[in-house]
Amino acid sequence: MPGTRPPSHPVEPRRLLALAAVVLLLWLTGRPEVPAPGDRQPPWAPEPLAAQEPPPRPQGQVVQIRFRSWKELQALVAQVDVWQVRRDRPGSDTGILVAWVTPAQLRSLREAGHPVTPDPLHTDTLRRPWTRLPGQRQGIPGFACYRTVEETYRDLADLAAAYPDIARLVDFGDTYDKVTPGGPAGYDLLDLVLTNRLRAVPEKGTLVVLAATHARELATAEVATRFAELLVEGYGRDPDLTWLLDFNEIHIIPYGNPDGRKWAEQGYLWRKNTDNPAACGFPYYGVDLNRNASFLWDVCPGCSSPDPCSIIYRGPRPGSEPETQALEARLRQVFGDFKGPQLADPPSPETNGIFLSLHSFGELIIYPWDWTGSPAPNQAALVTLGRKFGYYTNYAVCNTSNCLYAIDGSQTDYAYGQLGVAAYTFELGTTFFQSCQSFESQVLGPNLDALRYAAKAAYRPYGLPAGPEVLDVAVRPTRLYPGMPLRVTARADDTRYRSQGYGVEPSQAIGGARVTLDRPGWLGAETAGTLEPADGAFDAPQEELVGWLDTTGWPPGRHTLFVQAQDADGNWGVPTAVFVWILTPEGLEVAVEPGTTLEAAPGETRTFTVTLTNRLTVTDTYRLDVLRTDWPVGLSRRRGGVPPGQTLSMPVSVTVPQGTPPGTRGQTVLQIASNTVPFRAVQVTLQVHAVLSSVQESTAPAARAVYLPWVGGPPR
Numbered sequence: 001m002p003g004t005r006p007p008s009h010p011v012e013p014r015r016l017l018a019l020a021a022v023v024l025l026l027w028l029t030g031r032p033e034v035p036a037p038g039d040r041q042p043p044w045a046p047e048p049l050a051a052q053e054p055p056p057r058p059q060g061q062v063v064q065i066r067f068r069s070w071k072e073l074q075a076l077v078a079q080v081d082v083w084q085v086r087r088d089r090p091g092s093d094t095g096i097l098v099a100w101v102t103p104a105q106l107r108s109l110r111e112a113g114h115p116v117t118p119d120p121l122h123t124d125t126l127r128r129p130w131t132r133l134p135g136q137r138q139g140i141p142g143f144a145c146y147r148t149v150e151e152t153y154r155d156l157a158d159l160a161a162a163y164p165d166i167a168r169l170v171d172f173g174d175t176y177d178k179v180t181p182g183g184p185a186g187y188d189l190l191d192l193v194l195t196n197r198l199r200a201v202p203e204k205g206t207l208v209v210l211a212a213t214h215a216r217e218l219a220t221a222e223v224a225t226r227f228a229e230l231l232v233e234g235y236g237r238d239p240d241l242t243w244l245l246d247f248n249e250i251h252i253i254p255y256g257n258p259d260g261r262k263w264a265e266q267g268y269l270w271r272k273n274t275d276n277p278a279a280c281g282f283p284y285y286g287v288d289l290n291r292n293a294s295f296l297w298d299v300c301p302g303c304s305s306p307d308p309c310s311i312i313y314r315g316p317r318p319g320s321e322p323e324t325q326a327l328e329a330r331l332r333q334v335f336g337d338f339k340g341p342q343l344a345d346p347p348s349p350e351t352n353g354i355f356l357s358l359h360s361f362g363e364l365i366i367y368p369w370d371w372t373g374s375p376a377p378n379q380a381a382l383v384t385l386g387r388k389f390g391y392y393t394n395y396a397v398c399n400t401s402n403c404l405y406a407i408d409g410s411q412t413d414y415a416y417g418q419l420g421v422a423a424y425t426f427e428l429g430t431t432f433f434q435s436c437q438s439f440e441s442q443v444l445g446p447n448l449d450a451l452r453y454a455a456k457a458a459y460r461p462y463g464l465p466a467g468p469e470v471l472d473v474a475v476r477p478t479r480l481y482p483g484m485p486l487r488v489t490a491r492a493d494d495t496r497y498r499s500q501g502y503g504v505e506p507s508q509a510i511g512g513a514r515v516t517l518d519r520p521g522w523l524g525a526e527t528a529g530t531l532e533p534a535d536g537a538f539d540a541p542q543e544e545l546v547g548w549l550d551t552t553g554w555p556p557g558r559h560t561l562f563v564q565a566q567d568a569d570g571n572w573g574v575p576t577a578v579f580v581w582i583l584t585p586e587g588l589e590v591a592v593e594p595g596t597t598l599e600a601a602p603g604e605t606r607t608f609t610v611t612l613t614n615r616l617t618v619t620d621t622y623r624l625d626v627l628r629t630d631w632p633v634g635l636s637r638r639r640g641g642v643p644p645g646q647t648l649s650m651p652v653s654v655t656v657p658q659g660t661p662p663g664t665r666g667q668t669v670l671q672i673a674s675n676t677v678p679f680r681a682v683q684v685t686l687q688v689h690a691v692l693s694s695v696q697e698s699t700a701p702a703a704r705a706v707y708l709p710w711v712g713g714p715p716r
């Protein structure tokens with residue numbers, strides 16, 4: 001297919017009309033499709049249509065239009081296809097608007113006295129050939145880095161099939177073409193749900209990432225898909241990616257508008273869905289799905305258009321489109337409702353959930369409201385999280401009125417205004433048809449980092465971002481026997497915010513740091529230890545941290561340490577995790593009879609018999625120590641030599657003190673250690689429940705073997 005050439009001479013209106021008629025005819029006779037040769041067709045692929053010459057792309061070019069007031073900007077937005085707004089200064093009312101214009105629009109802009117200059121760089125992105133590159137086997141023609149709708153859906157289905165415990169592909173609705181008889185087959189709307197389904201957690205953080213609502217914003221779907229792949233492939237390997245799926249539910253919706261995307265993949269500047277082709281000539285029909293929400297629809301002048309041919313057509317009714325209805329239902333399903341009914345009601349500080357709508361382009365992070373410049377009820381908290389995203393992406397952090405133009409019926413205003421979740425629009429990259437070279441080297445990495453932070457903060461998006469981040473967490477050693485001291489080092493940083501000129505986030509000195517074992521601190525995990533400032537004082541917003549953890553009693557296997565830091569104002573930040581492995585000594589077995597849990601009345605004594613078996617091939621000597629105990633313990637035998645295959649029994653008596661309230665539990669932690677091999681030890685925890693009166697028989701379970709590893713240091 002040839003590229004769009006800039007018009008060498010103005011096209012006459014009569015010729016445009018004829019062109020539109022031809023295009024309409026082509027539409028009625030069936031939409032052309034360019035099937036990828038050799039591609040496996042997934043079950044939801046549209047019916048391949050007969051290959052024929054696709055409709056020509058309309059003539060036009062990209063220009064820069066100077067605007068001199070906010071009002072003028074908003075008026076221009078309703079007239080032309082705006083690509084980008086560049087304010088002269090952050091938040092200023094003057095600047096340059098980058099827009100695609102037809103020759104007729106260009107003439108009328110000039111006649112109206114608008115200063116207009118060509119934008120050859122952006123126009124150039126339209127000229128590129130929309131055919132496969134030499135050797136290109138997959139991807140959008142000319143863009144090997146961007147998967148087609150079919151390829152993305154296939155890859156995500158493969159991912160879900162390969163990792164059924166953590167990934168599930170959910171069909172949550174149908175597109176306009178799919179629900180409309182005749183025409184193209186259309187698509188399912190798919191949500192890849194990522195979470196460790198085997199791990200029950202009282203409350204998982206929820207993150208929804210939506211991409212490609214606007215069809216031509218090519219890079220967005222690929223960012224979302226790569227994020228899904230990063231999470232799934234890193235699960236079990238990268239400690240942070242692992243806990244993100246253990247303690248969160250992350251939804252990846254790669255295409256909000258696959259029907260329109262199909263046109264964009266063929267090189268059309270398609271933005272909207274494909275609703276109502278009869279309303280307008282090709283390629284101007286469709287509804288702008290980011291102006292069509294059922295909430296705050298058509299509430300501000302110039303924020304959307306009633307004209308079905310406009311690039312920002314809001315549709316005939318609030319939430320009129322099948323894509324809008326499906327998305328809103330999905331958001332209501334996966335998020336709780338944290339907001340009161342009034343616009344001015346602030347969301348709960350306990351709000352759980354972040355909604356990110358990925359768009360391009362302009363290098364912006366946009367927080368609500370979209371429809372007004374008035375502050376959102378909890379704007380400060382929205383800005384704080386926005387500046388975290390700004391830190392990672394280096395994008396400007398602002399709302400539409402400050403750095404773009406006001407819009408209504410948007411997806412993020414719906415998510416924030418109806419449900420209270422923290423909702424942002426990312427305008428990523430520097431053009432719609434972003435080159436693969438700049439996508440891979442500049443756009444992808446920073447946005448993946450921002451998405452990763454979003455996943456970390458999803459549990460409490462209005463609290464965690466105010467706290468410091470923890471970086472460079474390291475443990476020594478990484479593999480150890482329980483009881484060996486574990487050294488943890490990290491760095492806490494409360495300065496990681498950026499806005500590109502849209503205000504400065506205050507930073508505080510670091511106030512403290514804690515480590516929790518196997519769960520984030522917010523789930524009520526006991527603190528396994530604290531970290532102290534390496535320089536002796538918590539007095540700066542960046543601190544090196546160091547601490548020693550007592551690993552006594554840690555069961556064998558892999559553990560996750562969550563390190564969280566707090567600022568001087570008491571804000572805890574998101575955790576950073578690290579793995580540590582607790583080893584089991586071989587050949588040392590311990591059994592407890594009649595069980596590790598017994599009952600006794602106050603004043604009574606219960607006796608456990610601890611029996612160890614030496615599975616080594618040599619005789620060893622062992623020692624029994626009490627590491628800690630709530631109640632008095634009596635030991636009648638504390639050490640002995642054990643030949644290979646033989647056992648040694650050591651009675652342990654625990655007395656419930658007089659006056660202990662019934663229901664109280666006393667714990668005794670024992671260690672059986674080899675006298676000859678350092679850190680060759682097993683720990684056993686015994687429990688006694690205080691009851692009202694003596695019971696003849698313990699209700700504890702029958703004797704069972706306990707195989708606990710152990711290790712070291714001298715008993716305390």
Ligand SMILES: [Zn+2]
Binds near residue numbers: 213214217359360
């Ligand atoms: Zn967009």
